[in-house]
Amino acid sequence: MTTVQGTPLEGIRVVELGQLIAGPFCGQLLADFGADVVKVEPPGGGDPMRRWGHQVEGKSLSWAVIARGKRCVTADLRTPEGVATVARLAEQADVLVENFRPGTLERFGLGWDVLSAANPGLVLVRVSGFGQDGPYAHRAGYGSIGEAMGGLRHLTGEPDRPPSRTGVSIGDLLAGMHAAFGALLALQARSRTGRGQVVDVSIYESVLAMTEALVPDYALAGVIRGRSGAVLPGIAPSNVYPTRDGELLLVAANQDTVFRRLAAAMGRPELDTDPDYATHAARGAHQQQLDELIADWTSGLPAEEVLARLDEHAVPAGRVYTAADMLADPHFQARASIIEVPDDVLGTVPMQAVAPRLSETPGRVRWTGPELGAHQAEVVDDLPVERDAS
Structure with a gap:
């Protein structure tokens, strides 16, 4: 079974071409609520997230979380065969998520004009550092850069020290959350029009969106908000x-x-x-x-x-x-805020539950991050035979 019966996204297929965090976190959120997320990785090493973070028994715990509930296949987009496989997947998909640098998908021959011609209902979610247009669009853009240019780093830390960061990749995670939100909005619009569209998500704008009145504080009141440590100035206690x-x-x-x-x-x-x-x-x-x-x-x-x-x-x-406090807390336990997910290598993996909670159609974590190419046969064999271009 690829989708969960009774979940909000039952019957929705997502093709995920992203890697690391921003695009894959979008895929994680959609998979949590029942979408069939097919993650496409390059053969050989796969997504670098497989090797990031703490490892137990040779498996990345970060990978176990961010790839949970997804089906994993491989395709080499540097080859015609790999491009053809992704094109066929996209023809059968509702959503395609990618977080390449702008222009990369087009160089593969998989631009919006090609994808939408083959599948007019497709929603293409594009996550990048600076968006698909503008003078910075071509720049490489990691989450940390988006945090800096989106205003968050200037606000974070002690006032007498250089800007600090949070303990997670918050810029990437905010972009992934906005990408999932954008995908759902586009699917809702498609239910009325029958046509898909492009969802353009930049990391810096995803951060900027969370900065409350930062801009009007300066533009209209002349106040440049800065680092204030553990407090917000004027908000006490x-x-x-x-x-x-x-x-x-x-x-x-x-x-x-x-x-x-x-x-x-x-x-x-x-x-x-x-x-x-x-x-x-x-x-x-x-x-x-x-x-x-x-x-x-x-x-x-x-x-x-x-x-x-x-x-x-x-x-x-x-x-x-800390995590230890969370695991021991009776409220976390009563609400099952942390769940145990079976894993072939690790036995079970404790991780955060699906959020938000829906009373009638809740999400569910089906499995931890799979091995590279674990679902190659079932996904690729499900594809219709490639049409003769002649």
């Missing part, structure tokens, strides 16, 4: 605070009503009416001294007691989790 037993807790109580409850939890109800803290603007203006007050309170108590008091007063708070 919302920070990481130490406890007596050495843990760190994130406490977010910047709304007026929530701050009132925090003051009560601290045994300092008078803070709610103190002119320095009584309003959102006042708390923002006195952010550092307010953080010091809260840190003085949390550092005198063990983490469990702080959390219990905050929970009693409905103040949002939580530990800064």
Whole structure:
């Protein structure tokens, strides 16, 4: 079975030509919700993600996640036979995802004009660093560059240090998410028009899309937002605070009503009416001294007691989790936020569950990232016999 009965994308076939993260994360999301994602890799080494990240028993754990639920075949696009195989796959597909540098697909003889002529309903999702046009379109564009030019790196880190990064490839992941969203929008449009279209996703614009009021803050208010460490300037209290037993807790109580409850939890109800803290603007203006007050309170108590008091007063708070914390947490367990997926080499692989959760047609992870060419026979044999060009 290639699709999951009752899933939102049951019956949708996706051909994935991407590699590394941005394009393949789009494919992962679509596969999670039941699409038949056929991943095409070059013979020999396949997608470099097979060798990235931590390895156990010779298998990349990153690959186990990002290629989950996909069927893997090989085709060498540098040969006429490989191009013909991909062309035949595209004729039978609903969506084709690629993240080559712009112009590469055309050099293979698989440009939009060719693909859409053979399959007018095809949706072509194109993921690149800078988009399919414009003066930078030809440039190589990794996720980190998109994070920098999309504005995220300038905002990330401590103000007295160079820009930092998150612990994951967030630029690539945002591009993959926008690519999946774009594919679904194009499929919805096709249901009305019968025709596919091109979805042009750039990494830098995918990052830019998440930067809230960054641009109008500068253009209209003259404010260049910068790095502010663990806080957002003017949003207080919302920070990481130490406890007596050495843990760190994130406490977010910047709304007026929530701050009132925090003051009560601290045994300092008078803070709610103190002119320095009584309003959102006042708390923002006195952010550092307010953080010091809260840190003085949390550092005198063990983490469990702080959390219990905050929970009693409905103040949002939580530990800064590692993977070990997630695996041990009863809420994660109750909701099956981390699932165990069978794997021929590793036995089972714990990984994040499908998100979001749908009540009637939920997604499902069918298998971990397969071996190179694991589905060659069943996928290629399913293809119709190539038409005689004459």
